[in-house]
Amino acid sequence: MAEPLLSIDRLSSGYGDFQALFDLSFDLQQGEMLGLVGANGAGKTTLFRAIMGLLPRRQDMVRFRGQPIGALPTSDLATLGIAMVPEGRRLFRSLSVEENLRIAADYGRKGHWTLERIYALFPILAEKRHAPALSLSGGQQQMVAIGRALIANPDLILFDEISLGLAPIVVNEVYAAFPAILASGVGAIVVEQDIARVRKIARHLVCIREGRIVLDGVAETLTLHDLTVAYFGE
Amino acid sequence: MSEPSHPSSDWRRFIAISALVIIGLAAAPFWADRAGLRLLGEMYSLLTLALLWNLLAGYAGLLSVGQQAFVGIGGYTLFSATIFLGVSPYVAILLGIVLAALAAALFAPLLFRLEGAYFAIGSWVAAETVYLVFTMIPQLGGGAGMSLPAAVVRGIAEDRLTREFIIYWLLLAAGTGTLFGAYALLRSKVGLALTALRDNPTAAASLGIDIWRAKFWTYVGVAAAVSAVSSLIFLQKLRISPASGFSLNDWTVTIIFIVVIGGIGRLEGAIVGTAVYFLLREFLANLGPVYMIVLGTIAIITMIFARRGIWGFLEARFGWSLLPTTRLPPHEDNT
Amino acid sequence: MGAVNLIDTLIGGLLLGGLYTLFAIGLSLIFGVMRLVNIAHGDFIVLAAYIAYLVIGATGLHPLVALLVIIPIMAMIGYLLQKWVLNRTMGDDDVLPPLLVTFGLAVIIQNALLAAFTSNSMRLSAGSLQTSSLPLGSMQIGLLPLFTLAVAVILVIVLEFIFARTRVGRAFRATSDDPQIASAIGVRADHIYALAMAISFATIAIASVFLAMRSNFDPYSGPARLIYGFEAVIIGGLGSFYGTLAGGLVLGLAQSFGAQISPNMQILAGHLVFFIILALRPRGLFPKAP
Numbered sequence: 001m002a003e004p005l006l007s008i009d010r011l012s013s014g015y016g017d018f019q020a021l022f023d024l025s026f027d028l029q030q031g032e033m034l035g036l037v038g039a040n041g042a043g044k045t046t047l048f049r050a051i052m053g054l055l056p057r058r059q060d061m062v063r064f065r066g067q068p069i070g071a072l073p074t075s076d077l078a079t080l081g082i083a084m085v086p087e088g089r090r091l092f093r094s095l096s097v098e099e100n101l102r103i104a105a106d107y108g109r110k111g112h113w114t115l116e117r118i119y120a121l122f123p124i125l126a127e128k129r130h131a132p133a134l135s136l137s138g139g140q141q142q143m144v145a146i147g148r149a150l151i152a153n154p155d156l157i158l159f160d161e162i163s164l165g166l167a168p169i170v171v172n173e174v175y176a177a178f179p180a181i182l183a184s185g186v187g188a189i190v191v192e193q194d195i196a197r198v199r200k201i202a203r204h205l206v207c208i209r210e211g212r213i214v215l216d217g218v219a220e221t222l223t224l225h226d227l228t229v230a231y232f233g234e
Numbered sequence: 235m236s237e238p239s240h241p242s243s244d245w246r247r248f249i250a251i252s253a254l255v256i257i258g259l260a261a262a263p264f265w266a267d268r269a270g271l272r273l274l275g276e277m278y279s280l281l282t283l284a285l286l287w288n289l290l291a292g293y294a295g296l297l298s299v300g301q302q303a304f305v306g307i308g309g310y311t312l313f314s315a316t317i318f319l320g321v322s323p324y325v326a327i328l329l330g331i332v333l334a335a336l337a338a339a340l341f342a343p344l345l346f347r348l349e350g351a352y353f354a355i356g357s358w359v360a361a362e363t364v365y366l367v368f369t370m371i372p373q374l375g376g377g378a379g380m381s382l383p384a385a386v387v388r389g390i391a392e393d394r395l396t397r398e399f400i401i402y403w404l405l406l407a408a409g410t411g412t413l414f415g416a417y418a419l420l421r422s423k424v425g426l427a428l429t430a431l432r433d434n435p436t437a438a439a440s441l442g443i444d445i446w447r448a449k450f451w452t453y454v455g456v457a458a459a460v461s462a463v464s465s466l467i468f469l470q471k472l473r474i475s476p477a478s479g480f481s482l483n484d485w486t487v488t489i490i491f492i493v494v495i496g497g498i499g500r501l502e503g504a505i506v507g508t509a510v511y512f513l514l515r516e517f518l519a520n521l522g523p524v525y526m527i528v529l530g531t532i533a534i535i536t537m538i539f540a541r542r543g544i545w546g547f548l549e550a551r552f553g554w555s556l557l558p559t560t561r562l563p564p565h566e567d568n569t
Numbered sequence: 570m571g572a573v574n575l576i577d578t579l580i581g582g583l584l585l586g587g588l589y590t591l592f593a594i595g596l597s598l599i600f601g602v603m604r605l606v607n608i609a610h611g612d613f614i615v616l617a618a619y620i621a622y623l624v625i626g627a628t629g630l631h632p633l634v635a636l637l638v639i640i641p642i643m644a645m646i647g648y649l650l651q652k653w654v655l656n657r658t659m660g661d662d663d664v665l666p667p668l669l670v671t672f673g674l675a676v677i678i679q680n681a682l683l684a685a686f687t688s689n690s691m692r693l694s695a696g697s698l699q700t701s702s703l704p705l706g707s708m709q710i711g712l713l714p715l716f717t718l719a720v721a722v723i724l725v726i727v728l729e730f731i732f733a734r735t736r737v738g739r740a741f742r743a744t745s746d747d748p749q750i751a752s753a754i755g756v757r758a759d760h761i762y763a764l765a766m767a768i769s770f771a772t773i774a775i776a777s778v779f780l781a782m783r784s785n786f787d788p789y790s791g792p793a794r795l796i797y798g799f800e801a802v803i804i805g806g807l808g809s810f811y812g813t814l815a816g817g818l819v820l821g822l823a824q825s826f827g828a829q830i831s832p833n834m835q836i837l838a839g840h841l842v843f844f845i846i847l848a849l850r851p852r853g854l855f856p857k858a859p
Binding site for chain 2: 676834
């Protein structure tokens, strides 16, 4: 088997004195999509922050293409090929839509995804390119956040709760872009509250509860009952 | 690391030692010469001002670079009230307290609209404003300042020796009063609120602590106390001018360095800082500006590498605690 | 006050405001990018003036030409100051460390200058620029103050352009908005902060030369310059350089009219206007929308 794209090895981390993650271990293969599920506060966003270096972790706890990256500063990850679509979008409020994309392009890698291709993927953004980023609707802002991650041409994208606060129709629109995104061979971890939706798009599922992995397997082999038990506990 | 609990034997030992020290210091008029008394008095005044500034900045989060405004008010009110209104120095000191509190109450609503460093500079502008106003009042002697007439000074006591003793004791009382008063305050409910304010204003607000009121009364209270100490200081100096009364260097820079080096947010820090300051002054003062450069460099290094100052370092390393203001939950407290 | 005197005071105020804008612009920049206030800002202006004095003494250049040397020197000092010293105090939400470190720097600079140059006041000669004037109707407008105002306006326009239209300006704004996500995008915050400080110090260099040509300075001149710059920033409103320009002009006008009453009233009038703005429009005259 080829070397995993991302390898999490007994990752523990937390906020100051408060430990939130306990010995997490799992692998993500090249071009694979992994669904990360769990209740609120289980540690999903914390895991992303630890991967991104926004929370402390030791050097060997996170490996990207075999190399330990735990000691790298966050700002090195963009050129390495890791991008995040953060929970709550977190667009730069002083920047316009286009500027949000441009700055990610400035500091990311060159590749398939250009400004024009992002606009082709999300035509509404082309219309609103010069508008202040926060003046867009929730769904449109989500598109900007996804575009911002894509335009850096990463090998791995972390999607954190992209359906949060959006109407189902809008969520469908956003997820409609996924085939095009995945066609470029990028690996992805998708955090989603909606288990049903995650099972549809991801083969590999990992469930976290209270900072620990309680389930790690292929979606088809896991029943809804398995998932519910893992999600909420016995 | 040892627990910061307070078994009664520690307490009794602490009280015994403090009592001995205070009695010893109170008896200083009998074992120290005049220069020694003056030096001790100066230490008490700087310690008091350092404790007060610590309360403002280290607890209420109000980093004021303008406390010299209240020093000037205290000093000038003492002189003006005794000279022009003919009241006794004690009444003049009380008047100074009232005036300083008023000035603080007037400035606070405006200054509180500024945050962090902007509040600091704003407080400085306030001090400059007060300073300018005072220079423009002709009766106060303009730039040349005023002298305290002998008649007024005799209002304290007829002979010079007794006067020195009385002022010394007043300064000692101010120092110990502020130290133990601050300690009592910080262990009270109000103090808990202030500490919460310092550590996490958002959480404090969500707990219903009225942040604005807490800051306001701290600011006004400190102003009043600063004025009182200042009146005593200038009662001894017998002369005041805008430059000396409102000097940033004498009253703010020195105090800030004392607190920073000793340890912000720790009462013991003010004691340690004052001691370090006087030690340094003893050895370096004749070097002129180099002395201030050394002081400034130590303060910067402290801020970067040992943010909690000398006492904070000792506390973290050895668990020392003379005047603990952290409260433990009841079951951990041996009570 | 006669009509001519009124116009004279008005113009004098605007020209003075140009100088105050120069003091303020560096403060406004670093507060915008990294929420940092450099208490030693005024003292660095004075330091730059003394450096200019040394450079001019060694080379005989005109002060404005000497800027070609002084701007890079100050920019480098600013860059290293941020990189080696101030970046260590940032990070957590504690405002005290950067404030106290810059406060310590202010004291060090004042005393170092005192030790090196004594307390005598100094001035840089602007040559013919010092006394030239432009006729306007029945009045004469000093060329140096006019030039100062022009430079201030140009600097404001240049900085607005940098922030709004360049790659580094985008990085400044993004880092200011959200340093965490900016680093996730690949922006190195440490480097951005150091760059911002370098630009701030470049404006300090410019301000210092215009200050030194116009008035006397000594080791203790720093704090007053900080205060005028600070007042200009608050009066104008945080978030835009045009606001800072407006603040500088208003402060200059306030002081100019105050000076008509008495010399002491000049500075006091500025303080009063500052407090009035704080009372009535706490966010300043032209704050950036929230």
